[in-house]
Each structure stands twice: as structure tokens, then as C-alpha cells.
Amino acid sequence: MGWIRCIAVLLIWSHAGGIGAQDLPLTSTGNLRFFVDLSAFRGPEGYTRQEVALLLDASQLQLREQAGESVGKISLVAVVLDTLDNRVAHRTWVQQVAVPELDVGIGAPFKDAVFFDLTPGAYRLIVQIKDIHAEESGRCTVPLHIPDYERRARLVFSDLQLASHVARSGEVHRFVKQGWKVVPNITRNYVIGEPLQIYFEVYNLSSSGESFIMGYRLIDAEGMVVRTYPAKRFLKPGESCVRAEVLDTEGLREGTYDLQVEAFDGSSRQYFQTRRPIFLVSKDLPEGLTQVQRDLIGYYADIRYIADEKTRRTYDALESWPARLAFLKVFWKQLDDVLDTPTNERLLQHLMRMHYVETHxxxxxxxxxxxxxxxxxxxxxxxxxxxxxxxxxxxxxxxxxxxxxxxxxxxxxxxxxxxxxxxxxxxxxxxxxxxxxxxxx
Incomplete structure (x- = not known):
């Protein structure tokens, strides 16, 4: 399941429009696949807090029985380098991951997060996860541009953090900030009809005036505004504030969107907007199979053109999702002619072709x-x-x-x-x- 899920998300984001081309969740390379998403917030004075959120399908791990549970163990390393490759920050930690009875569609998602307080500027981030009980590991390298939130003259937002759960909390936890527990939605996939949850911070509100206005829009891959949420007026608690919002997705179509958030401070006449890409998937699909279902549609169309008639008949006769997934895994493995890389390039190439023809x-x-x-x-x-x-x-x-x-x-x-x-x-x-x-x- 892990390889299908990774390729599905990679396909989705490789074709995201708008700002998405520059601001996407990241996929690791190597034998152990995981995802990384980044969000920046104001940190201690003179610093920006860069949060690094991680998602790993723990069903990839070599598991051992412990107190009646199947348990995996991973080591995690996150390193920040400057432009001269000098180490600026470093975190190393170990996590024990309990894996429940696996769901063929969902796997065993494990989330974690780490943050770094950095001065504004250009850096490079390296994240590595290793299965301690096996020789499997994955690595992700990405350039970092750390913004400056200390310039007091202009209204500005932190990054929009897409979340799967947002609630007030007084606990001390890696997902808690400013009194809010924000569990990141690292792949940014939301089921249509379920709430779109976000957390962000607003900085540099003017000291004059009592309130400011905020608005939210969803913009499709063609640049068209498909939903405008009612603007709201909020009282200023000071020069900065925290916003946690839940937005309705009922009635929208499956696809890639940019979530646009905008604010207007009438007393200073300042306006600011930012966007972040999300992906909506159909609520009619079985829970946990939404990404796989998107793949299967593409796989089926592909089989029409590249598989022989006997193979197509065999596939069409399969009635259950697990049986079809097992069949397709073997089918695509046989077509993978570059065996020394973790990605099935033939499959990814064909999925991209499918996406192109459906949209053009x-x-x-x-x-x-x-x-x-x-x-x-x-x-x-x-x-x-x-x-x-x-x-x-x-x-x-x-x-x-x-x-x-x-x-x-x-x-x-x-x-x-x-x-x-x-x-x-x-x-x-x-x-x-x-x-x-x-x-x-």
C-alpha cells in the first residue's frame, strides 16, 4: 500500500496549479517513504520558528511483538544547513510506533513534528528516517527560505497550516502552540463535505482602530474563484492574533484548489493576502481509499491501452478493492524497467499522461x-x-x-x-x- 499512496500524492501535487507549484508537501527518496510539510511562524525576537511536520505509513516498518502489540522503532534526524553547508541546527530523536491491525486502504499513519528557531535567510533542510529493526531508510532534502516577521510596518500572516484537527488545549505537546492543538494535515487532502481546518497567525496589526476584517476564498486550478466565504470582522487583541478556522467544503468538486486568506486593517489601510494549495477528494469513495481510488481510475484507463485483452478481462472480473490493488501492484511491477530506484517511473509517467489528457x-x-x-x-x-x-x-x-x-x-x-x-x-x-x-x- 505504501508505494501506491506515495505515487498517488506525488501525482496530485506534481500537477497542482497556482502557488502550488512552489509550495507543496514533499516526498522522501529511499526505501522508506514519508511526507514532509513546512510551516513558518514568528519565533522569539529576531527569529522565525520553522515547523517541520512528518507523516510516515508505519506499515512499512519491520514490526516486533511487545506487550501484545506490533511495534516499530524509528530514528529521526533533521538538520538545517546554511548556504555554505555549515550546520546551523540539528535534532535527533527516536520514536516507538505501535501499529494496530492494518486497514488495507488506510495503512498505519504516524505523524510527528519538530521545529527550529532560525534567523531569516536561506537554508537547506535534510530529514532522514531510519527503521531501526531493518536496513530501510528515507531521506528528504529541501531548500528553506525563512521569512522575516519582525518588520513592524506591514501587515503579514504566518504560513497557513492545514490541519486535520484544531482545538483549544492547555497541554504541552509537540502539536500545541499559542493555546491551540493543531494536528497537521501533511498531505493536505480533505474529503468533500468534511471541514477544511486551518491555523495561522496575523502579525503587525496597527495600534489604532478596534477591529480588522478577514475573508477566505477557494480558487480552482484554472484561477477561478469557486467559493467565497462571508467576510468577518474581528476585534484586535493587540498587534498580533491567532486564527483557527473551520471552512465548509460541501458541494465542491474533486480537484486541486488554492485556499486564499486575506485581511484588511481599515485604520492603517493595509491589506494582505496569502494562499496555500489543498486537494479535495470525493466523499462518495470509501473512507481511507480516496487517493487509491483516484489511482485506480487512472490505472483502469491505462489498462485499456497498454494491457492485452486477457489481462483486461482478468482485472475487470475482480470485485473487491484489495484484489484489484494486489493485481495492479503486480501488473505495474512487471512494467517497471528501472529497478534500482524506489519509484516506478513507468507508472508515474503514465499517471502524468492520464492527468494531462483528462485536463486538455x-x-x-x-x-x-x-x-x-x-x-x-x-x-x-x-x-x-x-x-x-x-x-x-x-x-x-x-x-x-x-x-x-x-x-x-x-x-x-x-x-x-x-x-x-x-x-x-x-x-x-x-x-x-x-x-x-x-x-x-
């Missing part, structure tokens, strides 16, 4: 059901495209060229003027051939 070639139909979609999925992106706009009495066409041992072409034409291009000729072996296609138009 659909016009009243699924992109994967079109001729262009089928060719793109089967052969990949063309090396060159000749776009031919419509002339009098003619329909627009596209000619795709592939450079392999020789130059092959695929000709598509919008016969009906609906935006759906049909294959009318190809020079590739086994494809339909009609070298005089142009005479028909």
Missing part, C-alpha cells in the same frame, strides 16, 4: 476517451505539433510528429467542430492509415 482533451467527453488522449497515453507527448487552423469550408487539424527510428505522424481533425479531434491518418505501424486523408475534406 476533453470537450463534453473524458479526455482519455478521445483519439488524441489514446495516442498521448500510448506513445507520450509528440516531439512536434503542426497546428492547422480552419480555412473556408474546412475544419481545424493537428499533425503530431514522433521522432524514433524514423519520423511518424498522427493526423487529427475536428470533423464536427466540437473541439474533439478524431484520428484520420497515421504512418505508425498498426495504426489507421489514410495517406490521402486531406482529399476527404
Amino acid at each position: 482533451f476533453g470537450a463534453g467527453v473524458r479526455g482519455s476517451d478521445t483519439d488524441r488522449g489514446r495516442v498521448y497515453i500510448q506513445y507520450g507527448p509528440p516531439d512536434d505539433i503542426d497546428y492547422r487552423t480552419s480555412a473556408a469550408g474546412q475544419k481545424p487539424s493537428e499533425v503530431w510528429f514522433y521522432e524514433t527510428a524514423r519520423r511518424y505522424e498522427f493526423v487529427f481533425r475536428d470533423r464536427r467542430g466540437t473541439g474533439v479531434y478524431e484520428l484520420v491518418h497515421s504512418s505508425y505501424p498498426g495504426e489507421m492509415s489514410n495517406p490521402y486523408w486531406w482529399r476527404e475534406f
Whole structure:
């Protein structure tokens, strides 16, 4: 399950739009897969507190029986280096992880967090997790840009921390800050219909005036505002404040969104906004299988084009999710021709192709059901495209060229003027051939 979950999230975020291209959860490399998400807040004077949240599927660990429980043990290392690779900060700790009876869809999610107080500037973060009972380990390296929250003249927010649970708390805990327990949602996936929970801090409110206004919006991958939440006015508790919000997701469609938060301080006439990407998944899918279901849709479409008829019939006859997942795991492993890397590059490549055709070639139909979609999925992106706009009495066409041992072409034409291009000729072996296609138009 772990490898499917990792590739699913990697696919989702590799195609996120807007600010998401620069601000995404991170995936480790190595045999042990985990996720990292980053959030920065104001720290002690002159410092910014960089929080590093971690998510590991503990079902990957080698487990041992202990007091009637299955237990794994991991060592964690987080290192911050400056631009000259000098060590600035370092944390090492060990965690014992109890793993309950596994759910085939959910696995055994384990969350942890560590923070560093750093002066503003550029750094590099390295996180490593090792299974103490095995030789498995994973590593994540990412550049850090630590913001400066001390400039008093301007209104500014901390990072928006996406959460799976937010509540007031007086306990001392790694997930508690400013009197709030904030359990991070590290992959930023939310089920449609369930609350979208966030925590953030507002800094540098002006001393004049009693209140300020805040608003929230969801913006889709095309840059369109799909939901505007009612603006709220809040009293100023001082020059800074903490906000924990729960936003409704009912009625939204599955996909990638930017959550935009904005504030206006009327007394100083200052306005500030920030965004962070999230992903909404369908509530109609079984709990815990939402990401896997997204994969299966892509896998199924893929099987139509690259598996033989016998394989497709075998897959279609499987009725349970566990059986289909087991089948697909073997199927994709057989197609992985780069065995010395932890990622199945062939699978990831094909998922990306599926995502592209579904978002670029659909016009009243699924992109994967079109001729262009089928060719793109089967052969990949063309090396060159000749776009031919419509002339009098003619329909627009596209000619795709592939450079392999020789130059092959695929000709598509919008016969009906609906935006759906049909294959009318190809020079590739086994494809339909009609070298005089142009005479028909």
C-alpha cells in the first residue's frame, strides 16, 4: 500500500496549479517513504520558528511483538544547513510506533513534528528516517527560505497550516502552540463535505482602530474563484492574533484548489493576502481509499491501452478493492524497467499522461476517451505539433510528429467542430492509415 499512496500524492501535487507549484508537501527518496510539510511562524525576537511536520505509513516498518502489540522503532534526524553547508541546527530523536491491525486502504499513519528557531535567510533542510529493526531508510532534502516577521510596518500572516484537527488545549505537546492543538494535515487532502481546518497567525496589526476584517476564498486550478466565504470582522487583541478556522467544503468538486486568506486593517489601510494549495477528494469513495481510488481510475484507463485483452478481462472480473490493488501492484511491477530506484517511473509517467489528457482533451467527453488522449497515453507527448487552423469550408487539424527510428505522424481533425479531434491518418505501424486523408475534406 505504501508505494501506491506515495505515487498517488506525488501525482496530485506534481500537477497542482497556482502557488502550488512552489509550495507543496514533499516526498522522501529511499526505501522508506514519508511526507514532509513546512510551516513558518514568528519565533522569539529576531527569529522565525520553522515547523517541520512528518507523516510516515508505519506499515512499512519491520514490526516486533511487545506487550501484545506490533511495534516499530524509528530514528529521526533533521538538520538545517546554511548556504555554505555549515550546520546551523540539528535534532535527533527516536520514536516507538505501535501499529494496530492494518486497514488495507488506510495503512498505519504516524505523524510527528519538530521545529527550529532560525534567523531569516536561506537554508537547506535534510530529514532522514531510519527503521531501526531493518536496513530501510528515507531521506528528504529541501531548500528553506525563512521569512522575516519582525518588520513592524506591514501587515503579514504566518504560513497557513492545514490541519486535520484544531482545538483549544492547555497541554504541552509537540502539536500545541499559542493555546491551540493543531494536528497537521501533511498531505493536505480533505474529503468533500468534511471541514477544511486551518491555523495561522496575523502579525503587525496597527495600534489604532478596534477591529480588522478577514475573508477566505477557494480558487480552482484554472484561477477561478469557486467559493467565497462571508467576510468577518474581528476585534484586535493587540498587534498580533491567532486564527483557527473551520471552512465548509460541501458541494465542491474533486480537484486541486488554492485556499486564499486575506485581511484588511481599515485604520492603517493595509491589506494582505496569502494562499496555500489543498486537494479535495470525493466523499462518495470509501473512507481511507480516496487517493487509491483516484489511482485506480487512472490505472483502469491505462489498462485499456497498454494491457492485452486477457489481462483486461482478468482485472475487470475482480470485485473487491484489495484484489484489484494486489493485481495492479503486480501488473505495474512487471512494467517497471528501472529497478534500482524506489519509484516506478513507468507508472508515474503514465499517471502524468492520464492527468494531462483528462485536463486538455476533453470537450463534453473524458479526455482519455478521445483519439488524441489514446495516442498521448500510448506513445507520450509528440516531439512536434503542426497546428492547422480552419480555412473556408474546412475544419481545424493537428499533425503530431514522433521522432524514433524514423519520423511518424498522427493526423487529427475536428470533423464536427466540437473541439474533439478524431484520428484520420497515421504512418505508425498498426495504426489507421489514410495517406490521402486531406482529399476527404
